[in-house]
Amino acid sequence: MLYLIGVWLGLLVVSAAIGTAVLNRLGDVSPLRSGDRLILSLWLGTMTIAVSLMATSLVAPLTPGVGAIVLAVLLGLSLARSADRDSLRALQPSLSRDQLGLGLAAVASVAAIMSRRVSWHDAGYYHASAIQWFAQYGSVHGIALLFQNLGFTSSWFALVAPLSGPGVAQTSVVGNGWAAVLLLLHWLIVSQRLWRRRSHLSDGFLWLFGSGALGLSLVMSPFSQVMLSPSPDFPVLVLVGTIAWALLLLAKLSLPERSRLTYLPLILALGAVTIKLTAIPTAIVAGLFALWYHWRSWRSVLAIVGLSGLILGPNIASSLITSGCPLYPASVLCLDVSWAPTAAAAQQIAAGTHDWVSWYGQPPAGMNAWLWALSQLLKGSRDRLLFVVMGLGGLAGLGVLWQMRRSFSWRRLPGELWVMLLSVTGIGFLLMTSIFSRFLMPYILVLLGLVGAWGADRWRRRWSGRAAARPYGMPVRSLYFGMTAIAIALMSVNLIQYQGRNALLPPPLPQSAIVQKTTNAITYFAPKSGDLPLYDGSPYTAEQVDRCWAAPLPCAYMIGPDVQLRDPVRGVAAGFERRSGR
Numbered sequence: 001m002l003y004l005i006g007v008w009l010g011l012l013v014v015s016a017a018i019g020t021a022v023l024n025r026l027g028d029v030s031p032l033r034s035g036d037r038l039i040l041s042l043w044l045g046t047m048t049i050a051v052s053l054m055a056t057s058l059v060a061p062l063t064p065g066v067g068a069i070v071l072a073v074l075l076g077l078s079l080a081r082s083a084d085r086d087s088l089r090a091l092q093p094s095l096s097r098d099q100l101g102l103g104l105a106a107v108a109s110v111a112a113i114m115s116r117r118v119s120w121h122d123a124g125y126y127h128a129s130a131i132q133w134f135a136q137y138g139s140v141h142g143i144a145l146l147f148q149n150l151g152f153t154s155s156w157f158a159l160v161a162p163l164s165g166p167g168v169a170q171t172s173v174v175g176n177g178w179a180a181v182l183l184l185l186h187w188l189i190v191s192q193r194l195w196r197r198r199s200h201l202s203d204g205f206l207w208l209f210g211s212g213a214l215g216l217s218l219v220m221s222p223f224s225q226v227m228l229s230p231s232p233d234f235p236v237l238v239l240v241g242t243i244a245w246a247l248l249l250l251a252k253l254s255l256p257e258r259s260r261l262t263y264l265p266l267i268l269a270l271g272a273v274t275i276k277l278t279a280i281p282t283a284i285v286a287g288l289f290a291l292w293y294h295w296r297s298w299r300s301v302l303a304i305v306g307l308s309g310l311i312l313g314p315n316i317a318s319s320l321i322t323s324g325c326p327l328y329p330a331s332v333l334c335l336d337v338s339w340a341p342t343a344a345a346a347q348q349i350a351a352g353t354h355d356w357v358s359w360y361g362q363p364p365a366g367m368n369a370w371l372w373a374l375s376q377l378l379k380g381s382r383d384r385l386l387f388v389v390m391g392l393g394g395l396a397g398l399g400v401l402w403q404m405r406r407s408f409s410w411r412r413l414p415g416e417l418w419v420m421l422l423s424v425t426g427i428g429f430l431l432m433t434s435i436f437s438r439f440l441m442p443y444i445l446v447l448l449g450l451v452g453a454w455g456a457d458r459w460r461r462r463w464s465g466r467a468a469a470r471p472y473g474m475p476v477r478s479l480y481f482g483m484t485a486i487a488i489a490l491m492s493v494n495l496i497q498y499q500g501r502n503a504l505l506p507p508p509l510p511q512s513a514i515v516q517k518t519t520n521a522i523t524y525f526a527p528k529s530g531d532l533p534l535y536d537g538s539p540y541t542a543e544q545v546d547r548c549w550a551a552p553l554p555c556a557y558m559i560g561p562d563v564q565l566r567d568p569v570r571g572v573a574a575g576f577e578r579r580s581g582r
Helices: 002-024 034-056 064-078 082-094 097-114 121-136 155-164 174-196 201-219 223-227 233-251 255-275 277-294 298-323 343-354 356-360 369-377 381-403 415-432 437-466 473-497
Strands: 514-519 522-527 563-565 576-578
Touching: 002 034, 002 064, 002 082, 002 097, 002 174, 034 064, 034 082, 034 155, 034 174, 034 233, 034 255, 034 298, 064 155, 097 174, 097 473, 121 155, 155 174, 155 255, 174 201, 174 223, 174 233, 174 473, 201 223, 201 233, 201 415, 201 437, 223 233, 223 437, 233 255, 233 277, 233 415, 233 437, 255 277, 255 298, 277 298, 277 415, 356 369, 381 415, 381 437, 415 437, 522 563
Parallel strands: none
Antiparallel strands: 514 522, 563 576
């Protein structure tokens, strides 16, 4: 626990400093409230660090020392201008002693929640191994040939690598814990505003979205397992809601106030795409949002293109190195190089990850393949419930749009329309590619949060004349004591459960029986029984199914006979290639 608390408190300071400098480059931020500036700065700082580490992985391993150098350089650049230092100092007076204590209690609460045993199967399947590759070697040629999932490039793994240090077996949750800290802090900020009756639509939306995201991640499978792991699905969940909140926040500003602030959702969305490709819909909508206000200026259009290249560039380069494909596991634009999977293998990998219609076999003659696959999917009760909720949310969303028709203006599109577009684009994208509930849920929560916040905002406007604003101090003090009590209770329960062994570090990852194998002079480690299949209703638990977890590198399940070292002298650091050279 103490390790996680220490790392996150350091990230609060460093990310705020770096993010504040980035925010100031976008123009006048005075229209934004101090709490909004703080959250935006923390996320911008986090994305800047993650993308910078991904770029660094192209030339060096992401050891703690290298990570410290990258942070020092970014921090130095961020504090070089006096205006940026002044903006950072301006945040301090707005934070009372109770608020600082509330923040510390929130960090401690998340640390207690994350100091439990990881059980998510993908953590052992490839997440922990991918983090180790970044930490020990950086981006390595052809590791997708060892095991296809190792080619899944994520800036979140690059962020976690130096923060985990040599103890990835116990500290791999540091990244998702940080995302949970940011979500909880954001939720607490808007909770205070709602109590004071001085909130906006964006505050109500974030409160509902955050409540749903936190609730699901604490009590419902598989979301609870995903949060308690290094999985990039959880930060994408948080970022989808944060981007929708930013769209609502910025759409209500006047055009002069917006200025280049309209780039903010796009920057966050591009950062989310570097974490996982399921966030592509956020980049599409945020890009349209930025272009809507800047399409008349060719310089602004070039700036949007430049931002996209700057943020996505390191991920694309790393993906080309590890798999030969810029958007792996997508098989489009793959290079015909020796370290890339064959075209047939790339298409098979693509079908297994984002062609969900093919997962149910061939449909009956004359029946549409998508409708056939959907009918098979809906045989599960949980999937039926998900689609019912999605359908009801869609109907409610149409009702919101109908009610807004009279105040609609093409010159100033409402934020509700942009958020609705984000939800529809995300759901549609995933219905056509990969329909896992953990991928769909962020966009469903965005839709439900918007509908609920819009209805509450209408009710608040109708009755605002009868309810005066409340004083500021009471909710902060109440939240402070409440969160402190929760933190103490959670930490006590966890310390008792693990007999104090998680006081400094979280419990270690599960371990599989590992054996040593050799293929074409490649000495590697593999789970003793090989890779057992996972499916709904599988009798195996996460601990019982053989996986690499934090086994020494290289760890793989079965290396093909055509895979060899690129340079036997340098060994695995030089990467791998296909023997045929094709």
